[in-house]
Amino acid sequence: MTTTAPEATAALGHRLGTLLPPTALLLLEGELGAGKTCFVRGLARGLGVPEAEPIPSPSYTLMNQYQGRSPLYHFDLYRLHGREELEQIGYDDYLAGSGVTVVEWAERAGVPPHDHLRIVLRHAGEERRTVAFVASGAAFSDVVEALARAWPATGEEL
Ligand SMILES: Nc1ncnc2c1ncn2[C@@H]1O[C@H](COP(=O)(O)OP(=O)(O)OP(=O)(O)O)[C@@H](O)[C@H]1O
Numbered sequence: 299m300t301t302t303a304p305e306a307t308a309a310l311g312h313r314l315g316t317l318l319p320p321t322a323l324l325l326l327e328g329e330l331g332a333g334k335t336c337f338v339r340g341l342a343r344g345l346g347v348p349e350a351e352p353i354p355s356p357s358y359t360l361m362n363q364y365q366g367r368s369p370l371y372h373f374d375l376y377r378l379h380g381r382e383e384l385e386q387i388g389y390d391d392y393l394a395g396s397g398v399t400v401v402e403w404a405e406r407a408g409v410p411p412h413d414h415l416r417i418v419l420r421h422a423g424e425e426r427r428t429v430a431f432v433a434s435g436a437a438f439s440d441v442v443e444a445l446a447r448a449w450p451a452t453g454e455e456l
């Protein structure tokens with residue numbers, strides 16, 4: 299899928315948020331500035347996190363937590379210093395736990411054995427991004443199909 303403005307990336311995240319089951323693991327990949335945090339901001343609203351609540355990047359805190367219709371755990375592993383730090387914050391418990399866990403720079407922690415949805419964002423121009431979804435597990439295949447059906451071919455309309 300393609301987005302042509304930050305608002306469109308957030309709108310795509312928002313739509314995914316409305317489609318997710320109460321428990322889900324989302325792994326976000328993409329270089330600096332690809333739009334991962336932007337996507338999570340929309341996702342949070344789609345999950346019912348109130349508009350008034352800011353969604354800052356958890357670069358330094360590693361994880362921020364929100365309450366929507368499910369709990370939302372927003373990780374950013376860019377500044378991760380090693381496996382011990384993951385253990386300190388109980389990362390594995392969030393992978394398998396209840397609620398929606400979304401991880402920026404997830405590749406830094408390796409591929410978890412749990413069912414997950416990989417979301418890969420790439421620069422495709424100044425304000426253009428491609429967003430690819432790779433489902434692991436049947437549940438996410440349905441979600442991705444529903445998302446693709448609801449998304450315009452170019453994202454221009456948003
Ligand atoms: N189509 C687009 N989708 C998302 N962001 C866009 C788009 N076009 C331009 N941008 C800009 O790109 C930047 C994306 O920033 P964002 O913090 O979401 O990236 P990130 O992938 O989370 O980066 P980091 O790896 O530093 O966490 C923002 O400044 C945003 O305004």
Ligand SMILES: [Mg+2]
Nearest residue numbers: 334335355402
């Ligand atoms: Mg970010």
